[in-house]
Amino acid sequence: MLPLLVAAAVLVGVAGYGWMRYSAQAPAPVSVRPIMLGSMPVGGAAPAANPHAADFDQIAAMTDKLVAKLKERPQDAEGWAMLARTYGVLERYPEAVVAFEKAIALRGDDNVLRADYAQARALAGLPPDSRGAAVAIPVTKPLMAASIGQTVSGTVVLAPALMKQANPEDVVFVFARPSEGSRMPLALLRKQVKDLPIVFTLDDSMAMSPASTLSQAGRVVVGARISKSGSAMPEKGDLAGQSAPVVVGTKGLKIQISDVVMQ
Template sequence: MIDFWLAAGLLLLVALSFLLIPVLRSRRAQLEEDRTALNVALYQERVAELQTQQEEGVLDAAQMDAGRAEAARELLADTEGVAAPRVSRLGKPAPLLAAILVPVLGLGLYLHFGASDKVELTREFAQAPQSMEEMTRRLERAVAAQPDSAEALYFLGRTYMTQDRPADAAKVFEKTVNLAGRQPELLGQWAQAQYFADGKQWSEKTQALTDEALKADPKEVTSLGLLGIAAFEGQRYQEAIDYWNRLLEQLPPEDQSRIALQGGIARATEKLLASGGKVAPAPVAKAGALLKVQVDLAADLKAKVQPGDSVFIFARATSGPPAPLAAKRLTVADLPATVELGDADAMMPQLKLSNFPEVQLVARISRAGKPTAGEWIGRSQPLASSTTAPQTLTIDSPDK
């Protein structure tokens, strides 16, 4: 901030100079007027002295006229170059008063409407914090400077949770929800903070928050983990296992929290068995669609293609978007070949084979390498996406 205030001070000095220059000029003019008045007085004194000498008979009329002319020349020489006096309508007090009010009013207006706190925060966040306490102080000042920033509130709430301040975190997450809307992730964070703020006592408020979050997003991870913790603390071990298994399905394989989660499932299983209960088998996940296709080239086309020509094999919905649901790319040199098209080959997550009851298999040869246009094509009859029997597809027709 030092360079900012230095720049502001220099600009203020420039502004003051425009106000004080007229005052300095008027002072200079006053000095010039005083010097002129002194010269006139000396002239008058010289003329009076000459008149006295004439009356005493020391000077005759000619000498008197010569002395008077000499005194006049000296007066003109002394006053030569003196500017004409300027008349100021404002007077001296007005510029001086303005010179005092400008910096005072400028500073007051900047402190009221300015953003010095935000400038300082920007400088601070440009450097890595030395401790978690320092990061917390920065976030608190950021929230104070921007109380309508849901992002700043969210990070402050997460920081409070890492510092074991769930009561403060719950209040912050509530404000975040009011600003950003009732998003499932925010509701889950709020419910978690509220649960720990209540001393790990499950409440109707916490239940309502997790219910709302999972209704909007059944895969919301914070709510699933929290419900598992609450069930485990309440000795409802089967519920804890179920919630944590659902959470485990959402975590990527490389997520480090999977180890802790699997440990929790193991402990819940041990306690359930120790109490005489039985672990219910996990629900079998619905298998995705998988079509096995053998692709070959018609005999009369083998002489017309080149080994490096691209071969696109894909499945598309018979009643649905024209975009391929699953696709593989080979070359003519690979034919004949057997490929599998399944949900793992989906072009987009929302367009999976298993989401459409009926599909058509297509194989296209394209010398330009374009999946949407080529020279020859083969199509199958519509078939169910749940088909498990191997399919045969022959490229035998011009692509029109």
């Protein structure tokens, strides 16, 4: 069961990275999720007959796209960190080490990134390196439910003018990210257009990393993106919308998907 949960988490995580590329052109400080994850609820379609193979095939395909993006943007620290932890889920540990080294070269002061790098080296059978964190962050314990009030909730709707541009099976990603600094999501949820309007509550159980959670943030931006192709990377024709910055604990948000990605 754990490989399926990890795979699902990475699918949503890469999608969150894709949203970051749409919402901010300049690279932001990296905040990475450890290679291994505990439970993370992910909505969406029912599993395929062989869900493990299906999820890992999707991850492999998304990895190829991310590699291509990084050839165009080699200074993107968040992209290298995402690629590294995706390689980790695919158990391609030597490649994960190389990607982590590129991320650390760009963002060497991130202790979570350095802890992930140390873990990747160990899994690849390599000796410790000075770039690894001295104390690794625990990464296998499932995230606990959020404390009372440490959530953001509301409803995602699709603007009437865009309804004809979305199909029922299109994927909808709902997320919260810091209003300042890193644009990597603090909480992520995956649904489908047929689930709209989506009533959501984002909390720490949906975090990408126990070191970067919603309850630790003061103000966040909540948004949603419809992926028409199911790809984690934003594509021309995707539909998106987001809130203004809000404090954690806000309820009753209305996120309207009303913009068309034009990149």
